[in-house]
Amino acid sequence: MSDEDRHEATGNRTLGGISITRKRLVLWLVGALILGNVMGFFIGVAVRKGGLGIGHLLSGEKAADLAHPQKLAREGYRLTFPGNWRVDTSDEEYDPDHFFSLDSPGASFAMFTILEVPTDPEQNVDVNVSEFVPNVIRSPVRTTFMAWGNYQGYGVELKGKVASLVEGGVRIFSYSSERTSFIVVESYHDEDREKVEPGFQLIRSTFELSERDSTALPAPGPAITE
Numbered sequence: 001m002s003d004e005d006r007h008e009a010t011g012n013r014t015l016g017g018i019s020i021t022r023k024r025l026v027l028w029l030v031g032a033l034i035l036g037n038v039m040g041f042f043i044g045v046a047v048r049k050g051g052l053g054i055g056h057l058l059s060g061e062k063a064a065d066l067a068h069p070q071k072l073a074r075e076g077y078r079l080t081f082p083g084n085w086r087v088d089t090s091d092e093e094y095d096p097d098h099f100f101s102l103d104s105p106g107a108s109f110a111m112f113t114i115l116e117v118p119t120d121p122e123q124n125v126d127v128n129v130s131e132f133v134p135n136v137i138r139s140p141v142r143t144t145f146m147a148w149g150n151y152q153g154y155g156v157e158l159k160g161k162v163a164s165l166v167e168g169g170v171r172i173f174s175y176s177s178e179r180t181s182f183i184v185v186e187s188y189h190d191e192d193r194e195k196v197e198p199g200f201q202l203i204r205s206t207f208e209l210s211e212r213d214s215t216a217l218p219a220p221g222p223a224i225t226e
Contacts, residue, residue, distance in 0.1 A: 061104060061105060061106030061107070061189075061191075061195050061196060062105040062106065063195045063198075064082035064085065064104070064195065064196055064197075064199030064202070065082045065083035065085075066082060066083075066198055066202060067083065068083030068084075069081065069082065069202065070082070070085070072087065075097065075210065076097055076098075076114055076116065076180070076209065076210050077114055077208065077209050077210060078206070078207075078208055078210075079206045079207040080203070081102045081110075081199065081202060082198075082199040082202060084104075084105055085104050085105070086102070086103050087100055087102060087103075088101040088102075088103050088109075097114065098113065098114050098116075100112055102203065104192075104195075104199060106192055106195075106196075107187075107189060107192070108186075108187060108189070108199075109185075109186070109187055110185070110186045110199075110200060111184065111185045111186075111187075112183070113183040113184075114180070114181075114182045114209075115180060115181045115182065116179075116180055117179075117181065118176045118177065118178055118179065118180070118181055121154040121173075121174035121175060121181070124174035124181075124183050125154055125156050125172050125174050125183075128172045128183070128185060129156055129158065129172060132170055132172075133158065136162055136163065136170075137159075137160040137162060137168075137170070138160070138161070139160060140159055140160035141159045141160060142156060142157070143157045143159070144156055145157065145171075145173070148171075148173040148175070148184060148204060149203075149204035149205055149206075149207050150205075150207075150208065151173075151175040153173060153174050153175035153176065154174055155171060155172060155173030155174070156172050156173075157170070157171045158170050158171075158172075162189065166189055166190070166191070167191075168188060168189040168190055169188060169190070170185060170187045170188075171186040171187075172184075172185050172186075180209055182209065184207075186200050188200075
């Protein structure tokens with residue numbers, strides 16, 4: 001499948017794989033700068049997250065609400081997410097069937113690209129890693145994993161200092177069958193991890209493509225730290 005074909009299928013940039021948006025990188029970086037008390041210029045910039053300004057990010061992260069879960073069901077997939085997380089419908093690339101982000105009350109998010117075509121999981125992950133390194137995390141500890149939720153594919157977790165200030169991480173995973181594929185990017189700051197990890201776990205355990213096949217397996221592969 002050519003890059004041109006992928007672009008037509010998703011509407012997103014392709015560089016041999018499918019990449020997350022620059023908006024998300026900027027958002028994550030600014031969130032790190034705020035948490036690191038580096039205000040100055042960024043306070044004066046109208047950075048918005050789903051219609052919420054910098055003041056919202058300054059209010060701090062909140063524990064994922066598992067008592068009042070929300071369900072998201074479309075023709076191609078279904079999942080459950082925390083009651084106090086929200087679908088970012090303000091993103092200019094938002095597409096409820098193919099590209100969407102589930103945002104926590106703070107700066108964490110789980111972003112999905114869902115494709116109705118097969119793609120190369122390793123290429124997808126590598127393209128996204130190149131967006132984060134060294135732009136956001138200069139020298140991360142890199143851990144490879146082979147399963148996310150009920151799906152077996154290829155993933156990388158990057159951990160290190162965001163903008164050389166705040167410890168954080170990003171998990172990037174991609175899966176493909178002969179007919180469909182998806183990419184998910186989870187991002188968090190370490191100081192928020194205990195609050196948001198249950199939310200990520202809820203999303204992982206309930207996400208399901210409409211098409212299931214033999215490569216969707218519950219058993220995770222061993223982690224490899226580089």
